[in-house]
Amino acid sequence: MNPLAEVIADMPDDATRGTLSDPAGWLDAHGDSLYRFALQRVRDPATAEDLVQETLLAAWHAKSKFAGKSAERTWLIAILKNKLIDHLRRSRREAPLPDADIADEVVDSMFAEHNGHWVRTPAAWSRPDDALEQAEFWKIFQACLEALPARHAQAFNLSEIDGLTTDELCKVLEAQPSNVWVMLHRARLRLRECLELRWFGLASENR
Amino acid sequence: MLSCKEVSLLLSRSRDQRLTWRERLGVRLHLLYCEGCRRLEKQLRFLHAAVRRFVASAGPAADARLSEDARRRIRDALPRD
Known part of the structure; x- marks a missing residue:
């Protein structure tokens, strides 16, 4: 389930019904939910507060378009999501991350040049669910995430955590779909390999 | 192929x-x-579950709320119906 769907599923029934109220009413009824949704994605309270404000203003301007078919909070979250994408795109312009290299040697070296087969076949990971319960695993997981090239990591987080679609990723990263998919592929394969080298490959020796 | x-x-x-x-x-x-590719398919699913869990535990508290100050500031910026 994507995060947006989770937020909606978490809503109590009375929040999913009801008529369109005024902006102050939205703030009372949904302010905290919108704030949490934003805070989980921008990490900065002041920015998250600004996004809530922008969302409520935009909703007020667009309220004639609210069909009343979707729940009020669902509608507000959808607006917030667009505001978030705009925000991420703006901050990327202000502090651009280095462009993904055309070639990624780390990933290219995982496959044989002549036939594209794995150079080292991915190992069978023993009891991966057990790893999730171990503090030591999470240290390695974090180290592996931090080892990703910045732009790959950003694409990976936006896709896996925030559930952005390819179209939305293209907007935020200002890249073509094929480039977005290549970045995600590289991020996932690098992360996979890092975990295998630093955790799962050692499983038989350590545990 | x-x-x-x-x-x-x-x-x-x-x-x-x-x-x-x-x-x-x-x-x-x-x-x-x-x-090898069958294992990769499984591992990609694992990565998704793991990173979601990582963020849920390391991210901001699930009970974060707008402060009274922020609430007032936002209310003042909103149009009145």
């Missing part, structure tokens, strides 16, 4: 977008005889 490199890219892409039937067929055929 698709190579492991191509299949790994398609498996990754399938997490973000539905593949065409032709792509899905190519991937399924490859997976029939390629253990």
